[in-house]
Amino acid sequence: GAGVSQSPRYKVAKRGQDVALRCDPISGHVSLFWYQQALGQGPEFLTYFQNEAQLDKSGLPSDRFFAERPEGSVSTLKIQRTQQEDSAVYLCASSFNLKQETQYFGPGTRLLVL
């Protein structure tokens, strides 16, 4: 079956521009996670959802970052007024359920802010 998909795969934004990154999880997966991976580093947790509920957003670096999953499937990560330090790969993952389940990762969206 289809895995986790993300779009766009690459995004170049001018500083100050708003961007929206999309994640399509595996069908039927309850939990969805967003990570930020800077160059040469491991993924850093941003936020996760169980169905449409955002249960933890403690990893979001600032109030310019906003995530939603209104119908409990597709999720969008929005970054307002992008800054150069937002340049990173944004990974989405989903799992069948939350507690210590295997996460299946998407290919990531590489964001470059100029």
Next chain:
Amino acid sequence: AQRVTQPEKLLSVFKGAPVELKCNYSYSGSPELFWYVQYSRQRLQLLLRHISRESIKGFTADLNKGETSFHLKKPFAQEEDSAMYYCALSGTYNYGQNFVFGPGTRLSVLP
């Protein structure tokens, strides 16, 4: 604070040699530990998790709570094992769930 450390950024071994990728963690509680792998031009995928006690592609990892370590081992490395390896921790804290990845170790298996 929850933390995962992988002291080696790069590890090079010859084919057929044993390999050990180190992982240490700090966490107050009983975390779930994972190893994820990313092969060239592929997405991040689970290699193994300590709760299942499986051996995947010849790799094993033992959770040592006394030393707070979860080192990944393979007795005879193969060239196809060359990849980026991330140790990760999952645990509960306050009201939420915490997921922490280490910085990763790039394994290069030389012919």
